[in-house]
Amino acid sequence: xxxxxxxxxxxxxxxxxxxxxxxxxxxxxxxxxxxxxxxxxxxxxxxxxxxxxxxxxxxxxxxxxxxxxxxxxxxxxxxxxxxxxxxxxxxxxxxxxxxxxxxxxxxxxxxxxxxxxxxxxxxxxxxxxxxxxxxxxxxxxxxxxxxxxxxxxxxxxxxxxxxxxxxxxxxxxxxxxxxxxxxxxxxxxxxxxxxxxxxxxxxxxxxxxxxxxxxxxxxxxxxxxxxxxxxxxxxxxxxxxxxxxxxxxxxxxxxxxxxxxxxxxxxxxxxxxxxxxxxxxxxxxxxxxxxxxxxxxxxxxxxxxxxxxxxxxxxxxxxxxxxxxxxxxxxxxxxxxxxxxxxxxxxxxxxxxxxxxxxxxxxxxxxxxxxxxxxxxxxxxxxxxxxxxxxxxxxxxxxx
Amino acid sequence: xxxxxxxxxxxxxxxxxxxxxxxxxxxxxxxxxxxxxxxxxxxxxxxxxxxxxxxxxxxxxxxxxxxxxxxxxxxxxxxxxxxxxxxxxxxxxxxxxxxxxxxxxxxxxxxxxxxxxxxxxxxxxxxxxxxxxxxxxxxxxxxxxxxxxxxxxxxxxxxxxxxxxxxxxxxxxxxxxxxxxxxxxxxxxxxxxxxxxxxxxxxxxxxxxxxxxxxxxxxxxxxxxxxxxxxxxxxxxxxxxxxxxxxxxxxxxxxxxxxxxxxxxxxxxxxxxxxxxxxxxxxxxxxxxxxxxxxxxxxxxxxxxxxxxxxxxxxxxxxxxxxxxxxxxxxxxxxxxxxxxxxxxxxxxxxxxxxxxxxxxxx
Numbered sequence: 001x002x003x004x005x006x007x008x009x010x011x012x013x014x015x016x017x018x019x020x021x022x023x024x025x026x027x028x029x030x031x032x033x034x035x036x037x038x039x040x041x042x043x044x045x046x047x048x049x050x051x052x053x054x055x056x057x058x059x060x061x062x063x064x065x066x067x068x069x070x071x072x073x074x075x076x077x078x079x080x081x082x083x084x085x086x087x088x089x090x091x092x093x094x095x096x097x098x099x100x101x102x103x104x105x106x107x108x109x110x111x112x113x114x115x116x117x118x119x120x121x122x123x124x125x126x127x128x129x130x131x132x133x134x135x136x137x138x139x140x141x142x143x144x145x146x147x148x149x150x151x152x153x154x155x156x157x158x159x160x161x162x163x164x165x166x167x168x169x170x171x172x173x174x175x176x177x178x179x180x181x182x183x184x185x186x187x188x189x190x191x192x193x194x195x196x197x198x199x200x201x202x203x204x205x206x207x208x209x210x211x212x213x214x215x216x217x218x219x220x221x222x223x224x225x226x227x228x229x230x231x232x233x234x235x236x237x238x239x240x241x242x243x244x245x246x247x248x249x250x251x252x253x254x255x256x257x258x259x260x261x262x263x264x265x266x267x268x269x270x271x272x273x274x275x276x277x278x279x280x281x282x283x284x285x286x287x288x289x290x291x292x293x294x295x296x297x298x299x300x301x302x303x304x305x306x307x308x309x310x311x312x313x314x315x316x317x318x319x320x321x322x323x324x325x326x327x328x329x330x331x332x333x334x335x336x337x338x339x340x341x342x343x344x345x346x347x348x349x350x351x352x353x354x355x356x357x358x359x360x361x362x363x364x365x366x367x368x369x370x371x372x373x374x375x376x377x378x379x380x381x382x383x384x385x386x387x388x389x390x391x392x393x394x395x396x397x398x399x400x
Numbered sequence: 401x402x403x404x405x406x407x408x409x410x411x412x413x414x415x416x417x418x419x420x421x422x423x424x425x426x427x428x429x430x431x432x433x434x435x436x437x438x439x440x441x442x443x444x445x446x447x448x449x450x451x452x453x454x455x456x457x458x459x460x461x462x463x464x465x466x467x468x469x470x471x472x473x474x475x476x477x478x479x480x481x482x483x484x485x486x487x488x489x490x491x492x493x494x495x496x497x498x499x500x501x502x503x504x505x506x507x508x509x510x511x512x513x514x515x516x517x518x519x520x521x522x523x524x525x526x527x528x529x530x531x532x533x534x535x536x537x538x539x540x541x542x543x544x545x546x547x548x549x550x551x552x553x554x555x556x557x558x559x560x561x562x563x564x565x566x567x568x569x570x571x572x573x574x575x576x577x578x579x580x581x582x583x584x585x586x587x588x589x590x591x592x593x594x595x596x597x598x599x600x601x602x603x604x605x606x607x608x609x610x611x612x613x614x615x616x617x618x619x620x621x622x623x624x625x626x627x628x629x630x631x632x633x634x635x636x637x638x639x640x641x642x643x644x645x646x647x648x649x650x651x652x653x654x655x656x657x658x659x660x661x662x663x664x665x666x667x668x669x670x671x672x673x674x675x676x677x678x679x680x681x682x683x684x685x686x687x688x689x690x691x692x693x694x695x696x697x698x699x700x701x702x703x704x705x706x707x708x709x710x711x712x713x714x715x716x717x718x719x720x721x722x723x724x725x726x727x728x729x730x731x732x733x734x735x736x737x738x739x740x741x742x743x744x745x746x747x748x749x750x751x752x753x754x755x756x757x758x759x760x761x762x763x
Contacts, residue, residue: 103565103664110563229717257716261668262660267468271710274461275453291660298464298579313661378567380664400563 038246040239044232050240053202061358068358069333069386070340073199075352080193083179084348085154091346092127093339094153096143098161098185099135102260102287103311103380108335110397114390115336121391124343129153137161141169148176155342157181163232164188179345183338185233194341194351198331198359201236205284207361208237208307209244211326212280215305218249220279223272223304225292227260227285233330237284245282253278260287269295281306286327289314293321310362310370313379319371327362333386435694437734438681441726442697445704452711459588463581463595467659469703470594471496471578471652475674476681476699477605477692478648481641483678486621486687487536487543489642490671491550492649495528497667498554499653501561504568504662514573521650528554529646533639543642551671566662578658594655601651605692617641621687677702680727682734 056073063071085091093116100106116128131147133140140161147153156173160166160182167187173180174191183196212222224241227234238255245252253272258265265288272278273295281292286309296303303323308314310327318325334357344351362370362383370383376394387393449456456462475492482489499521506520507513532550536543581592608614616637619627624634656666681698683690705726709719 100563106563106565254713256710259665259668260663261665262663263468263656263666266660267706268710270464270468271707274455274464275711287665288660288663291663294579294660299460379569379662380565380567400565400567 205237205240262291525650529643533642537635
């Protein structure tokens, strides 16, 4: 009786102590820059792709300047005459959506629906069918299979939930003979007619990190707030930031996973502020940026230099408090493009085989313009949603 | 239902301690209950935090900890009411999320709407609690199913209502209880309203558990058949517990919304954090054991663990595993010490003729 009791007490204590010991090194020597690992994880870092994305930021896109969703960076046009539809006004578009589980996807999906309405009014497409997999790979595989089996789809649009798992399902859709359009996250095949996406995660993370490097004195401290580990688009953002911070004089205090939860972000930032100054905040997505800034207010500390996102709650705070900030953008208007691409394909027009959309951060000089354009929009809306010219604007987005 | 009136002063708070019959002061009762283990663990965690961050116990950091911990403390009190009566409430996380989203949407930044909307949230909490309670007691659906259902219904309804992302904004006055406090308190700096509210509710809960209602609640959790025979209206007592839990979740929602504003993820997973806190406090799942003070300490311990992990720069990927290890070790330790004992029906053994179950009825 006595021994096990001691053992158990010891186990509880030991667990605490062990966790204390194993992580002592970074906690004790933050000055050495070991607060955060600044070598990107190989699994998530592709040097060539990183360089390519950084270069794409500088390349002027082809296409109409006032319609960024129709622009493409270095497009390689391909012929789609084999998919010409005799009566596009009767054509059925089928869309397999990964989910609408975050405000970014909700905003984009509304824009997509309004784009469909616009084309339907013009008589350019017919029915629009949607299935939502609620972030479940298996569900999405069977959704795509159901579209193929129904035989009703004249074009299939897919926003894959994950890369590797959805690849065979996309291939199945291609084999059915109808044109397939993939957008947002990619898959490991090029069987689709076009793959539509903004420049990418490396460019996003680099925009944010570059801004901090330019606007902070050497030796300043930076805290990185991340949503989740293991998601490629988010990992690429962090890998790019690691690469850039490693070459800078900034001291990265650490990186924290927040799940985008405001309460968690505020708590984590408050704790870092108790232990010392935080001069800059890098975020892999803007969710909860305002909660992080409030932690500075409540601690009576000056605002940090911050990289958020084009989410309106953050941009309004930026304006109100005159922050030194940047809003990296993961172009939300990309949700319009697949519908337009499907329309072009059914009309036999050429489309880019890989349709790289522009992805430009919003900087201080554009802040007022974007706030004005989105004045009536709710706070969890994305400034570069690109739907101002669509039917139903603004009610479709304000009354979601 | 209390044949021995001298037991009245002891409340229900000393399930582990009633074996000894010395002069039972409240303090001694605390020391002997499941409370001791969790208090020890909390102290141990605080010591480790102090070694990492000596300034933690200066006023402002401690108050900031209290502000963050208050909602979980309040949720744990609500969850305690339900668990001690022998049931579960899995719906609180979803309810917190729903309430914050409702508040943001209806207030939409207008100060004048603050109080009416808070009133409406209370009514909504009351209704959710009543539904949970009545479905569990009158329709005899096990509470784990009932509240799992409520959790999904609320989650889905909010998603449907908002189209997947919350809209609107909270007013500044709505955010006061969760974010601000009484300024200029010596040493502490700012005394957060959240701490005041949590303290008031905790003291209220202690008195509630000493009242006839509290005793009925514990008796119901210990053995509902016996409780029914002794005149307790079991369905009513349990329904009240669910209502209490939902109202506590509503208060927690006001504090959480106030603390950090609206995000799409607010409330996610809080039900399990609250249950963890209560279990860590030594309140046995299945009912009839444990004190509300222990549940509160359990909540503080869970929050302190989160803080400690952060102080240690523990990779957040491993945090749930370490949390799990510590909880199992702590509860096992308490069980070995005899702080926690199995419910009466499982441990009726002649070897312990003097052992008694509760400080209430069967003497």
